[in-house]
Amino acid sequence: MLRLHYNLEKISMGMVAAIIVVASIGGIVEIAPLFTIDETVEIPDDLRPHTPLELAGREIYIREGCYACHSQMVRSLADELDRYGPYSLAAESAYDHPMLWGSKRTGPDLARLGGKYSDDWHVAHLIDPRAVVPASIMPAYPWLTGSLDTSLLQDSLAVLARLGVPYDDEMIAAALADAAAQSRPESDGAEDLRARYGEDVPVSAFDGNPSHLSEMDALVAYLQSLGRLTNAAYEGLAEEDGS
Amino acid sequence: MTGTLTLRERQVALALAVLLAVLGLVMAGAARQGVMALHGVMAIALGLGLAFRIGGTLDDPAPPRDRLTRYDDGPTRFGIIMTLIWAIIGMGVGVWVAALLYWPEATPLVPWTSFGRLRPVHTTGIIFGFGGNALIATSFHVLQRTSRARLADSLSPWIVLLGFNLFCAWAVTGYLLGSTQSKEYAEAEWYADLWLVVIWVLYFVLYIRTLARRIEPHIYVANWYYMAFILVVAMLHIVNNLAMPVRWSAPESFPIWAGVQDAMVQWWYGHNAVAFFLTAGFLGMLYYFLPVRSGRPIWSYRLSIVSFWGIVFFYIWVGSHHLHYTALPFWAQTLGMTFSVMLLVPSWASAGNAIATLNGAWHKVRDDATLRFMFVAAVFYGLSTFEGSFLAIRPVNSLSHYTDWTVGHVHSGTLGWVAMIVFGAIYTLVPQLSGREHMVSPRAVEWHFWLAVTGTLVYVVALWNAGITQGLMWRAYDENGALSYSFLESVQAMAPYYLLRTIGGALFLTGAVICAWNCRATMRAAQGEATDRPLAVQPAE
Numbered sequence: 148m149l150r151l152h153y154n155l156e157k158i159s160m161g162m163v164a165a166i167i168v169v170a171s172i173g174g175i176v177e178i179a180p181l182f183t184i185d186e187t188v189e190i191p192d193d194l195r196p197h198t199p200l201e202l203a204g205r206e207i208y209i210r211e212g213c214y215a216c217h218s219q220m221v222r223s224l225a226d227e228l229d230r231y232g233p234y235s236l237a238a239e240s241a242y243d244h245p246m247l248w249g250s251k252r253t254g255p256d257l258a259r260l261g262g263k264y265s266d267d268w269h270v271a272h273l274i275d276p277r278a279v280v281p282a283s284i285m286p287a288y289p290w291l292t293g294s295l296d297t298s299l300l301q302d303s304l305a306v307l308a309r310l311g312v313p314y315d316d317e318m319i320a321a322a323l324a325d326a327a328a329q330s331r332p333e334s335d336g337a338e339d340l341r342a343r344y345g346e347d348v349p350v351s352a353f354d355g356n357p358s359h360l361s362e363m364d365a366l367v368a369y370l371q372s373l374g375r376l377t378n379a380a381y382e383g384l385a386e387e388d389g390s
Numbered sequence: 391m392t393g394t395l396t397l398r399e400r401q402v403a404l405a406l407a408v409l410l411a412v413l414g415l416v417m418a419g420a421a422r423q424g425v426m427a428l429h430g431v432m433a434i435a436l437g438l439g440l441a442f443r444i445g446g447t448l449d450d451p452a453p454p455r456d457r458l459t460r461y462d463d464g465p466t467r468f469g470i471i472m473t474l475i476w477a478i479i480g481m482g483v484g485v486w487v488a489a490l491l492y493w494p495e496a497t498p499l500v501p502w503t504s505f506g507r508l509r510p511v512h513t514t515g516i517i518f519g520f521g522g523n524a525l526i527a528t529s530f531h532v533l534q535r536t537s538r539a540r541l542a543d544s545l546s547p548w549i550v551l552l553g554f555n556l557f558c559a560w561a562v563t564g565y566l567l568g569s570t571q572s573k574e575y576a577e578a579e580w581y582a583d584l585w586l587v588v589i590w591v592l593y594f595v596l597y598i599r600t601l602a603r604r605i606e607p608h609i610y611v612a613n614w615y616y617m618a619f620i621l622v623v624a625m626l627h628i629v630n631n632l633a634m635p636v637r638w639s640a641p642e643s644f645p646i647w648a649g650v651q652d653a654m655v656q657w658w659y660g661h662n663a664v665a666f667f668l669t670a671g672f673l674g675m676l677y678y679f680l681p682v683r684s685g686r687p688i689w690s691y692r693l694s695i696v697s698f699w700g701i702v703f704f705y706i707w708v709g710s711h712h713l714h715y716t717a718l719p720f721w722a723q724t725l726g727m728t729f730s731v732m733l734l735v736p737s738w739a740s741a742g743n744a745i746a747t748l749n750g751a752w753h754k755v756r757d758d759a760t761l762r763f764m765f766v767a768a769v770f771y772g773l774s775t776f777e778g779s780f781l782a783i784r785p786v787n788s789l790s791h792y793t794d795w796t797v798g799h800v801h802s803g804t805l806g807w808v809a810m811i812v813f814g815a816i817y818t819l820v821p822q823l824s825g826r827e828h829m830v831s832p833r834a835v836e837w838h839f840w841l842a843v844t845g846t847l848v849y850v851v852a853l854w855n856a857g858i859t860q861g862l863m864w865r866a867y868d869e870n871g872a873l874s875y876s877f878l879e880s881v882q883a884m885a886p887y888y889l890l891r892t893i894g895g896a897l898f899l900t901g902a903v904i905c906a907w908n909c910r911a912t913m914r915a916a917q918g919e920a921t922d923r924p925l926a927v928q929p930a931e
Contacts, residue, residue: 152695156608159601162617166702170622170666173706173729174629174658177722181651187719188650206642210568212506222715224788226865229873237717240649245573248653250712252792252860253491255877277494282882284494286505302636306644310634 188237191379196242196312197372198344199300199326204369206303207362208247211288218249219258219373232259233380242312254285261375266353269367291363292354297323318343330364331357347375392447394457394464395544403545404444411437417581420639425569426581429560429641436556461534463823463920465547467913469527470816470823472555474906476519477809479562481899484512488892492885502566510570510577511562516804517575517667519558524812525671526551526593529616531819532678533597536613537604538925546596553589557582569641573656575663576630580643583631590624605925611694615674618702622666630659650717657709665705668803669771672811673701676744676768679815683761684754689746693739700736704729711782714791723784730782734775741772759832759839763814766843770806774799789865794887795857798850805846805898813842813905820909825918830911834904841901849894856887 155161181187197205208214221227223234235258240246249256264272268279273291276283301322308314318325325343328336329350337350353367374380392400411434418430489496490505497503530547534540541547561578564570570577578586597620601609633643647655681688688694710718710726745768748755755765777799781790790796821829829835863883866874 149692149695153608156614159598159609159617162609162614163598163621166614166618166621167625169699169703170618170625170706172703177707177710177725178651178654178658181654181719181722184719209570209572210507211501211504212509212565212570212572214572215506215509218792220716222788222791224715224865226867226873230864230877234715235717237650240653240717242648244644244646244648244652245571245656246649246652247572248713248716250574250792251794251797254881256792280878282878284491284881286490286494286497287499288504289499290501299636299640299642302640303642303644306634306636310644310646310648312648 188241190238190241191377193345194238194241194377194379195345195348196307196314197376198329198340198348198368199297199304199318199322200329200365201369201372202303202307203295203297203300203326204362204365204367205247207291207366208369214247214249216251216253216285218252218256220248221256221258227256231256232374236380238379239374239377242307244307244310244312257370257373259374261371261373266351266367266371267355269370270354270363273363273366291366292361295326295360295362295365297326297360300326326365327360329368330354330360333357349375392444392450394453394462396452397448399545400444400448403548404441404448406545406549407437407440407444409437411441413437421641422639424641425564425567425579426639426641428563428567429582432559432563433556436552440552458540459923460540461531461920461922461924462541462544462547463531465541465551466527466531466819467823468548469523469530469551470819470909471913472551473520473523473527473812473816474902474909476515476523476558477902478899478906480512480515480520481895481902483508483515485892485895485899487512488888488895492888492892501568507565507568510565513575514558514561514565514577517663518561519555520812521668521671521808522554522558523551524815525616525619525667525675526554528675528678528815528819529597529619529671532610532612532616532674533600534924535922536606536610536678537601538606539600539603540924542596542599542603546592550589550593550596553585553592557586557589560585564641571631571633571643571645573630573645574660576627576656576659579641580631580633580635581641583627583633587624587628590620590627594620594624610678611688611691611698612674612678614698615670615677618698619666619671619674622662622670622702622706626659626662626666630655650719653713653716654710654718654722657712658706659709661709661712662705664800664803665701665708668808669705670701672767672808673740675811675815676740676764676771679811679818680744680747680761680764680768683758683764683814683818684748684751686747686749686751689743689749693743697736697739697743700739701733704733704736708733708782711787712791714784714787727782727784727787731779734779737775737779738772741768741775744768744771759835760814760817762839763810763817763842766839767807767810767814770802770810770846774803774807777802789861790857793857793860793864794853794884795861798853798857801853802846802850805842805849809898809902810842810846813838816905816909820912823920824912824916825921826912826916829908830915831908834908838901838904838908841897841904845894845896845898845901847894848897849891852887852890852894856884856891859883859887 221231221234272279273288275287276285304314304319304322325340328340332350349371354361354363414430414433418427421427487508560582633645635643707729710722711730714723755761860880863875863880868874
């Protein structure tokens with residue numbers, strides 16, 4: 148062995164090839180099966196993709212680095228189930244490019260956040276967390292009341308569709324209308340949006356002002372969608388309880 | 391910088407600088423506004439700045455005839471300066487974000503000073519800016535000295551360094567303006583990633599071409615590690631960053647990976663960024679500078695072979711230990727855990743080999759702060775790898791994951807191991823490259839050493855306490871079977887630890903500032919160049 152290595156050390160391309168081979172094995176064995184084993188991700192029938200407004204909110208969540216302090220992955224541990232709710236399923240992030248599971252909980256996990264608080268609470272909390280939770284160390288985001296830039300939204304849906312997220316042509320074509328409609332409860336567009344994405348999609352003047360489409364609208368819409376894209380996690384838990 | 395270039399090389403350099411400016415113009419023109427336009431302008435500025443600088447020297451005298459009989463140390467010197475600049479940026483921002491967790495209102499209410507945007511500036515500034523520049527700079531030095539040959543050509547080292555720093559600058563300014571992929575330690579957007587691929591290929595080609603000129607038949611161990619660093623980082627970077635831009639003219643993209651596959655790819659990348667960026671490369675540094683400084687050969691050649699291949703093989707598997715109890719399939723978690731534990735063997739073999747090398751030179755460790763930096767680095771390397779294997783064990787991880795214990799662990803590695811070995815290497819190199827016996831102020835090195843060690847210990851101990859406290863509070867139940875603490879109570883419990891870690895970080899930063907000052911003074915007081923000479927016969931140009 149030592150002799151072999153003694154000779155290998157003299158051939159630079161030999162070392163290069165050896166390093167590539169040795170360093171590839173682990174990745175191939177561990178990652179490739181995740182794409183081929185079907186049980187890895189079972190897509191539930193009721194799973195919907197994010198609406199355009201929620202998607203825009205997700206981009207703001209990414210832009211502001213909320214993921215640096217918040218995870219979105221409830222682990223299968225008793226205290227996490229009690230604190231946050233049912234543990235996260237792979238399917239719930241199946242359409243998430245990229246996933247936002249996070250790695251640090253400076254603030255609480257947000258995977259089961261949708262519906263936990265009112266829109267008003269979120270707006271007040273994001274503008275000044277300490278006004279709502281005095282001991283909070285979360286940063287304030289007052290600038291989110293500015294207008295939402297939707298110029299890339301349609302293309303974003305189109306790109307995601309190419310990557311396998313089930314946005315159809317109609318959804319892509321209506322992206323801008325749908326984004327506006329989701330924050331205007333009284334409008335006709337709201338019905339169309341629900342027809343496309345499902346009856347459960349929350350339609351609301353998230354920031355309280357239906358006439359202005361703000362970044363706050365988008366981010367709060369996204370926060371309210373967390374854990375609400377499918378019921379699979381809750382159903383799975385109910386089944387386990389029943390057995 | 392141009393003094394060692396021939397006229398022909400200066401002409402090529404000028405053309406390349408203009409090309410860079412044109413590339414920037416195309417980028418800025420296509421994007422029109424926003425981050426990508428700014429990045430185009432930055433490329434234009436760099437391109438034009440270089441063009442003027444080089445253009446002004448076209449009539450200068452040709453380099454000394456004997457330039458090929460010397461080592462090419464200019465790039466190394468520049469790389470060290472960039473290392474120190476990024477150290478101050480990266481650590482400065484680190485102390486700032488640490489302070490924000492204690493005092494969240496310390497930041498003015500404007501977007502770019504927000505915690506979430508500054509945090510990747512800190513990580514990228516340290517990993518790529520500080521660590522990357524240190525690795526490239528020292529790799530040039532080590533490669534030439536162990537091959538006893540000059541770098542294969544005089545231009546590509548500069549292209550690699552300048553291009554790499556442009557990548558870093560694009561990345562961090564992008565985050566401040568809200569442009570990020572959100573993939574940890576790979577936040578830079580698609581065009582910056584593509585740029586880095588080009589630079590990295592040039593780096594690899596330069597490395598191999600220079601190795602091909604070596605006169606010593608064997609490739610020295612340090613070079614194996616630098617090669618593993620270059621190759622595997624390329625592999626990780628490309629696979630993890632595969633993404634589809636929303637538009638060619640927009641700084642926004644979607645990774646092709648989604649959900650659980652994305653998580654696995656991300657942590658395969660993330661942990662191997664630790665392995666091949668923050669470990670393999672720096673082990674290369676250790677394997678060269680420790681023997682040089684202590685004047686002792688590496689203790690065991692055999693052990694270095696075993697630990698090298700062990701590290702290259704085992705590390706790649708361990709990323710999934712970041713995903714225990716998540717939606718990642720159980721078998722993958724188990725593989726990650728198993729290999730993480732096995733990884734301790736080659737890791738401790740390396741650390742042990744380093745410490746055993748110092749046998750017989752302990753009096754030097756006592757007297758020479760530079761060598762002490764390297765010794766402490768090896769000790770922290772051993773401690774952090776032990777802690778890492780421990781934290782990867784599933785039940786331990788159930789407590790530590792998501793808490794500040796992980797952050798503490800990372801910093802025992804980055805402050806205690808990576809930064810210490812870099813400082814050790816810098817304090818060895820800077821006087822040598824300045825033709826001097828010692829740094830201008832050996833006392834300042836001593837001060838730096840104690841500030842760095844104290845800072846690291848304060849930081850790490852504070853976050854051990856923080857993390858374990860968090861983990862225990864989150865899982866505590868009262869006698870009625872209800873959770874004992876609200877999340878907010880665990881946040882409040884962190885305050886003293888967050889204050890302490892800020893202080894620890896500030897001590898460490900102070901040391902780095904002293905180091906930068908001392909290096910600057912030493913370079914200014916240079917008494918010539920490095921005196922050693924290559925042995926390899928250089929092909930005529």
